[in-house]
Amino acid sequence: EAIKPVKSDYKIASDSLFAPFEFQNSNKKYVGIDVDLLNAITKTQKFNVTMNFVGFQTAVDQTQAGQADGMIAGMSITDERRKVFDFSDPYFTANATIAVKDTTKDITSYKDLKGKTIGVKNGTASQEFIEKNKEKYGYKIKVFDAADTMYESLNTGSIHAFMDDEPVVKYAILQGKKFATPIEPEKIGEYGFAVKKGENPELIAMFNVGLAKLKTNGDYDKIVAKYMGDTD
Numbered sequence: 001e002a003i004k005p006v007k008s009d010y011k012i013a014s015d016s017l018f019a020p021f022e023f024q025n026s027n028k029k030y031v032g033i034d035v036d037l038l039n040a041i042t043k044t045q046k047f048n049v050t051m052n053f054v055g056f057q058t059a060v061d062q063t064q065a066g067q068a069d070g071m072i073a074g075m076s077i078t079d080e081r082r083k084v085f086d087f088s089d090p091y092f093t094a095n096a097t098i099a100v101k102d103t104t105k106d107i108t109s110y111k112d113l114k115g116k117t118i119g120v121k122n123g124t125a126s127q128e129f130i131e132k133n134k135e136k137y138g139y140k141i142k143v144f145d146a147a148d149t150m151y152e153s154l155n156t157g158s159i160h161a162f163m164d165d166e167p168v169v170k171y172a173i174l175q176g177k178k179f180a181t182p183i184e185p186e187k188i189g190e191y192g193f194a195v196k197k198g199e200n201p202e203l204i205a206m207f208n209v210g211l212a213k214l215k216t217n218g219d220y221d222k223i224v225a226k227y228m229g230d231t232d
C-alpha cells in the first residue's frame with residue numbers, strides 16, 4: 001500500500017534565503033530545516049527531488065506554471081493560497097513580526113509606523129498583511145525580492161522596519177543582527193509543502209506519510225533542534 005512516485009525526479013522550488021529553513025552554509029551548500037526535512041522524507045518514502053532555490057515569489061510562480069512540481073519555502077498555509085495550491089499537513093508553526101533596529105525606540109505599536117517605510121518580501125504573507133493595513137496605519141511600503149537586501153536596507157536606514165516570519169527574525173538576531181521585535185506578532189498560518197492545486201497528488205501523500213514517520217521516530221525534532229537548538 002506504499003504510495004509510488006509517478007516521476008523519477010521531482011523539481012522542488014524554494015526560497016533563496018530564509019534561514020534557518022533554507023540558506024547557504026559557509027561552503028555555499030544549501031541547508032536548513034526545509035532542506036533536511038524534505039531530504040529525510042524522500043529517503044523514507046523512496047522518491048527523488050531536485051531542489052532549486054529561486055526565491056519565494058519565483059517559487060510560487062514556477063509551481064503555478066508547472067515548471068516546478070512543488071515547493072517548500074517556509075510557506076504559510078493561507079485561505080487565499082488554498083485556492084490555487086494543495087498543501088501537505090502542517091510541519092511548523094510561525095507568526096510574522098515587525099522588526100526594527102535595536103536602537104529604534106519610537107516604534108512600539110503599529111500606530112508608530114505612521115509616515116515610516118516598511119519593508120516586506122515579495123509574495124509573502126507579511127506583504128499581504130502590510131498591504132491590507134496600509135491605509136489604517138499610514139505607512140509606506142518597500143517590496144524586496146530577498147531577505148538580505150531587506151535586512152541591509154534596515155541597517156542603512158532606507159526602511160524603518162520590516163515584517164518577516166518570527167523564527168527567521170529570531171534566528172537573524174541570534175546570528176548577530178542588531179534587530180528588535182517591539183510589536184506583538186501576527187498569526188499567518190502554519191507552514192506546508194505545496195503543489196499546484198490538483199497536480200502531483202502523490203507528492204503530497206508521500207510528504208505526509210514521511211512527515212508522520214519523522215515525527216514518530218524523533219528525526220523531525222532532531223532536524224529542528226539542529227538549526228534552532230532550544231531557542232524556539
Ligand code: GLN
Nearest residue numbers: 015073074075076124125
Ligand atoms: N511564511 C511566509 C509566507 O508564506 C514567508 C515565507 C518566505 O518568505 N519564504 O508568506
